[in-house]
C-alpha cells in the first residue's frame with residue numbers, strides 16, 4: 001500500500017522541523033510547505049528577524065527539508081491571511097473589541113486554506129508543530145487534548161477547528177516535551193535546534209496594535225473621546241477606543257491617586273468606562289460563533305472548565321445553549337476581565353469541548 005501523504009506546515013522553527021522528521025520516521029510521504037502570509041514580496045526576501053514567515057523562516061525550513069530529504073515549497077496565502085486575519089483584526093478593534101488573530105489564522109488560513117490546497121494536490125493530511133494532541137473519542141468525534149507538557153499548551157488557539165479539519169490533521173510533537181523536541185533536533189543535526197520560539201502576533205511589531213490599526217484604517221479610526229465612570233460622569237479624555245482593552249490599567253494617562261481599570265468600551269458613544277479593580281470581575285458571559293469538539297452540543301446545563309484568554313488557567317462554569325449559535329456561561333467564582341472579541345474555550349477534562357467568541 002502506498003504511504004499516506006502529509007503536508008507539514010514548516011515555519012522554520014524547531015517544532016515543525018521535528019514534526020516533519022517524526023512523520024518521516026513513521027513512514028509517511030512528507031512534503032514541507034511554508035506559507036507566505038503577510039510580508040510583501042521584497043520584505044519576504046529581506047526580513048531577517050526570524051518572524052514566522054520571513055527569510056530566515058524560509059531559509060531555515062528549506063535547509064531542514066534538504067537535510068530530511070523531503071520536497072519543499074513556499075505557497076502564497078497572503079490574500080486569505082489579509083481577509084480572514086488582518087481585516088478581521090482591525091474590524092474588531094474598530095468595534096471596541098479585542099480579537100485573537102491566531103485563532104482566526106488557525107481556522108481559516110493554516111487549516112481551511114492550507115488543508116484544501118493540500119487535499120487538492122493529493123495529500124491525506126496536514127501536520128503542524130503545535131503542542132497538542134488529536135484523538136478520536138468513543139463517541140466518534142475528534143478532539144484536541146492538552147499536550148503532555150502543560151507549560152507549552154496550545155489548545156486554546158485550536159478550539160475552532162472543525163471535525164473535518166481534525167480528521168485530516170496530525171500533531172506529532174504533542175506527545176513530547178519541548179526539551180525532548182530540541183534534543184531530537186540536535187541529534188539529527190538540525191541547525192534550528194536552539195532557535196527561539198516565535199513572537200505573539202506575527203504581523204505586529206513591538207506590540208504596537210494601535211499604530212498598526214492607524215496605518216491600516218486611516219480616517220476610519222475612531223477619534224479621541226471621553227473617559228467616563230459607570231454613571232456617565234466624564235473624568236478625562238482618551239486617545240481613541242482602539243487603544244484600550246478590558247482590565248487595562250497601564251497607559252491610561254490619567255491620575256486618580258488609586259489604581260483604575262478599563263471596565264467597558266462603548267463604541268456607540270465612543271466612551272471608555274473606568275472603575276475599580278472589583279468592577280472588572282463578573283460571574284457570567286455570553287458567546288457566539290460556537291464550535292463543538294469533544295461533544296456534539298450542550299445538553300441542558302453542563303459543568304465545564306472555561307478559559308477566557310490564552311493565559312487564563314481556567315474556571316468552572318455552568319454552560320447552557322441560548323440560541324442557534326450562542327451559549328451562556330455562569331461561573332462558580334467571579335472571573336476577571338471578560339473581554340468581548342476574545343475566545344471562551346471550554347474543557348471537558350483534558351479535552352477541548354468547544355468554544356465561542358465572547359460577546
Ligand SMILES: Nc1ncnc2c1ncn2[C@@H]1O[C@H](COP(=O)(O)OP(=O)(O)OP(=O)(O)O)[C@@H](O)[C@H]1O
Nearest residue numbers: 009010011013014015016034035053128129130198
Ligand atoms: N508561515 C508558516 N508556514 C507554514 N506553517 C506554519 C507557519 N507558521 C506557523 N506554522 C505552523 O503552525 C505551527 C504553530 O505555529 P507557531 O507560530 O505557534 O510556532 P512555534 O510554536 O514557534 O513552532 P515552530 O517551532 O515550528 O515555529 C508551527 O509549528 C507550524 O507547523
